[in-house]
Amino acid sequence: MVAEICRRTGCRIGEATQLTWGMVSESAVTFQRGITKGKLASRSVPVTPQLWEALRSWKVTWVVRQGREPVADDYLVPGRFVGSCLSTRSFMDALERATAESGLEGVSSHSFRRSALTSAHNAGVPLRVLMALSGHKSMAALQRYLEVTPAQREAAAASFA
Numbered sequence: 001m002v003a004e005i006c007r008r009t010g011c012r013i014g015e016a017t018q019l020t021w022g023m024v025s026e027s028a029v030t031f032q033r034g035i036t037k038g039k040l041a042s043r044s045v046p047v048t049p050q051l052w053e054a055l056r057s058w059k060v061t062w063v064v065r066q067g068r069e070p071v072a073d074d075y076l077v078p079g080r081f082v083g084s085c086l087s088t089r090s091f092m093d094a095l096e097r098a099t100a101e102s103g104l105e106g107v108s109s110h111s112f113r114r115s116a117l118t119s120a121h122n123a124g125v126p127l128r129v130l131m132a133l134s135g136h137k138s139m140a141a142l143q144r145y146l147e148v149t150p151a152q153r154e155a156a157a158a159s160f161a
Contacts, residue, residue, distance in 0.1 A: 001077050002077055006112035007112040008047075009051070010120070010130075011029075011113065012110075015031050015037075017088055018035040018085050020074060021071065023076075024047075025047070029044070031044070058076075095107065114145045117142070
């Protein structure tokens with residue numbers, strides 16, 4: 001669920017692990033100031049139909065595991081101890097195991113965020129909009145996330161006058 005949230009919202013791993021059920025609705029995921037990098041500002045990201053379906057499915061699993069319906073203050077992805085969220089280290093360990101088992105290389109905790117932002121940029125989403133959704137404070141910081149494919153380089157070169 002953490003990976004799905006990161007991929008569908010462009011958030012950081014630490015932001016996804018600290019989400020509570022009260023921060024999620026059918027219309028938006030709200031990353032409250034206290035869980036964002038620097039703890040400077042809250043931001044809200046609209047929920048896509050794919051993310052909403054994943055959240056609905058996860059809630060069924062959550063209820064089975066916890067034995068009750070979640071309340072607003074419950075972590076979306078609980079940790080090992082009562083009242084705790086999944087640690088970023090636990091997520092990273094699981095990601096490392098999954099990538100090793102699948103033979104994938106070059107995957108990191110930031111791959112989900114980078115992929116989300118790059119695919120949105122490739123779809124024509126303006127950089128200022130990406131900044132608002134991702135929480136980046138500068139255009140330079142955001143642009144470090146955006147990958148350029150060989151096909152994009154060729155198309156750009158072909159457009160040189």
